[in-house]
Amino acid sequence: MSGSNSDSEFGSSELKKEPANSATSSLPVRPGSNKGGGGSNNGTSAIRVTSGSSSLSSSYDSYRPRSRSSRREGKPEVPGATSVYGNEAQEVPSWVKKEKPVDKYDKYGARPTVNSRVGGGEESERYSKYISRSSTTSTNRVKRPYEEEEYNSEEERRYGSEAPENSEAAPYSNLDVVNQAHDHLAHQNREYSTFRSHINNREERDINSIVRTHYNQRAHHSKKQLRKNSPIIKMRNFNNAIKYILLGNFAKREEGSDKPFTILDLCCGKGGDLNKCQFINIEQYIGIDISDVSVKEAFARYSQRRVRFRPAHNQAPKRDDLRFHFEACFATGDCFTKTVPEMLEPNFPGIIDKTFPVDTVSVQFALHYAFETEEKVRTFLTNVSRSLRPGGTFIGTIPSSDFIRKKIVTKSYLPNAGDKKRFGNSLYSVTFDKEPPEDGVFRPPFGNKYNYSLKDAIDDVPEYVVPFETLRALCEDYGMELKYKKNFVDIFNQEIPKYFTRLSKNLIEGMKRSDGKYGAEGEEKEAVGFYIGFVFEKLGS
Ligand SMILES: C[S@@+](CC[C@H](N)C(=O)[O-])C[C@H]1O[C@@H](n2cnc3c(N)ncnc32)[C@H](O)[C@@H]1O
Numbered sequence: 195m196s197g198s199n200s201d202s203e204f205g206s207s208e209l210k211k212e213p214a215n216s217a218t219s220s221l222p223v224r225p226g227s228n229k230g231g232g233g234s235n236n237g238t239s240a241i242r243v244t245s246g247s248s249s250l251s252s253s254y255d256s257y258r259p260r261s262r263s264s265r266r267e268g269k270p271e272v273p274g275a276t277s278v279y280g281n282e283a284q285e286v287p288s289w290v291k292k293e294k295p296v297d298k299y300d301k302y303g304a305r306p307t308v309n310s311r312v313g314g315g316e317e318s319e320r321y322s323k324y325i326s327r328s329s330t331t332s333t334n335r336v337k338r339p340y341e342e343e344e345y346n347s348e349e350e351r352r353y354g355s356e357a358p359e360n361s362e363a364a365p366y367s368n369l370d371v372v373n374q375a376h377d378h379l380a381h382q383n384r385e386y387s388t389f390r391s392h393i394n395n396r397e398e399r400d401i402n403s404i405v406r407t408h409y410n411q412r413a414h415h416s417k418k419q420l421r422k423n424s425p426i427i428k429m430r431n432f433n434n435a436i437k438y439i440l441l442g443n444f445a446k447r448e449e450g451s452d453k454p455f456t457i458l459d460l461c462c463g464k465g466g467d468l469n470k471c472q473f474i475n476i477e478q479y480i481g482i483d484i485s486d487v488s489v490k491e492a493f494a495r496y497s498q499r500r501v502r503f504r505p506a507h508n509q510a511p512k513r514d515d516l517r518f519h520f521e522a523c524f525a526t527g528d529c530f531t532k533t534v535p536e537m538l539e540p541n542f543p544g545i546i547d548k549t550f551p552v553d554t555v556s557v558q559f560a561l562h563y564a565f566e567t568e569e570k571v572r573t574f575l576t577n578v579s580r581s582l583r584p585g586g587t588f589i590g591t592i593p594s595s596d597f598i599r600k601k602i603v604t605k606s607y608l609p610n611a612g613d614k615k616r617f618g619n620s621l622y623s624v625t626f627d628k629e630p631p632e633d634g635v636f637r638p639p640f641g642n643k644y645n646y647s648l649k650d651a652i653d654d655v656p657e658y659v660v661p662f663e664t665l666r667a668l669c670e671d672y673g674m675e676l677k678y679k680k681n682f683v684d685i686f687n688q689e690i691p692k693y694f695t696r697l698s699k700n701l702i703e704g705m706k707r708s709d710g711k712y713g714a715e716g717e718e719k720e721a722v723g724f725y726i727g728f729v730f731e732k733l734g735s
Pocket residue numbers: 224225226227228229230402405406409460461462463464466467482483484485488527528529530531557558559560563
């Protein structure tokens with residue numbers, strides 16, 4: 195069973211439930227399984243969400259942070275806000291200048307223009323101090339007027355076809371069909387098809403290629419399935435509850451500050467945490483992921499739940515429970531080899547000056563992909579640390595190295611794994627690439643690969659052990675101090691009483707156990723116990 199967990203699940207009789215929290219009850223949220231598959235290039239691309247007008251300048255306006263929140267109304271704009279990313283960005287953010295639209299922005303929703311810059315160009319040098327090697331950056335710029343259509347159900351808006359095997363994505367090519375007519379009744383009646391990825395020549399591919407292809411395929415697949423029919427729906431709900439709790443407890447706006455409450459979601463997947471961001475009332479969201487299909491899905495989710503009617507000038511926004519009340523932008527990029535400015539600035543000029551530092555950096559179910567090399571982890575932590583304000587929090591979920599060590603030390607391996615060592619159950623499995631060390635302590639701490647499978651979510655994808663003490667020591671190097679670390683089952687048991695009445699009814703009921711209590715049980719409990727949540731705080735003042 196899981197690493198550390200106590201066994202006191204939260205009993206249904208212990209608390210009286212209240213109606214679902216409006217912020218969490220509409221769109222289904224996805225657990226740590228936001229996937230999508232077949233990638234495009236290694237560079238960056240982005241989607242900016244506009245405030246409803248089709249003009250370019252108004253899309254820039256939508257990122258104006260200090261003019262949108264009612265509690266900030268009347269406060270002047272501060273165009274040259276200080277940024278931890280230093281003086282690299284333009285002195286006057288270009289998006290303040292209201293430039294005339296140019297032709298390349300006219301084809302909303304169509305396949306975007308791709309600009310490629312080879313390392314050594316002006317852009318890569320500009321940020322070179324954040325990363326040791328020169329980089330190759332390509333950008334896809336696309337702008338799309340925000341959706342005003344409403345959907346009767348999540349299914350109604352789904353679209354697209356299966357990502358072909360090895361698809362090296364057609365970025366954003368489906369944006370123009372997100373509203374296509376869809377027979378959602380037929381969709382609901384269809385049998386659930388469990389996800390399996392189709393990746394050729396795995397052995398010859400690097401991790402980025404496998405991960406991107408996998409998550410692109412996953413994103414395509416899940417668009418055609420009813421989430422509630424997933425065989426791991428309870429685990430998804432449980433994982434989501436954990437993320438609500440972590441973000442709810444540790445993502446905070448700066449006390450006494452009039453800056454917008456901002457979250458940077460690195461490896462954001464399909465935007466499964468947008469609902470959680472609404473739940474904690476953020477004001478700005480920035481999501482980046484290497485899977486372009488996932489990013490496109492995140493954008494679609496956001497734009498379909500965005501505030502539908504902008505309030506008349508100077509009026510407070512109407513609280514429409516079905517809509518997100520924060521600004522958002524999305525970009526495609528490799529968070530482990532590229533810097534945040536490299537990934538954002540080409541598409542959102544001035545964003546670093548204007549929006550950073552942020553209050554929280556979130557990395558959910560993804561940091562294990564970085565532990566292939568120390569360099570990737572350091573690049574990632576540079577991104578985290580430089581993006582955070584002092585006192586800001588770095589919140590994440592990762593596989594537990596304690597859990598893995600226990601499995602190794604107790605030799606709790608499954609049979610039938612050939613000459614490899616494998617542990618797990620019918621829901622999840624971990625197969626070590628090489629013979630694991632007998633004491634379960636991996637030396638050196640990077641590059642310790644295993645293949646992870648989770649039914650209907652992750653199909654034999656390479657991951658790397660994250661030795662927690664290594665992560666802690668590295669975070670300290672980057673000026674971040676550990677505040678919290680706990681196994682998922684313990685987090686749930688300790689925190690759910692506080693959240694039971696705040697989370698949506700669907701989410702809570704979706705965690706009901708066979709004994710009438712709430713939480714994970716049986717094989718699911720072991721599968722969720724594989725993970726821990728952590729919080730680091732950025733030091734300084
Ligand atoms: C398990 S999913 C989690 C998604 C999301 N954070 C959530 O909790 O729902 C892992 C995500 O990490 C992304 N990812 C993996 N390697 C990445 C990289 N180098 N840069 C950016 N994203 C990456 C994948 O594309 C995928 O969307």
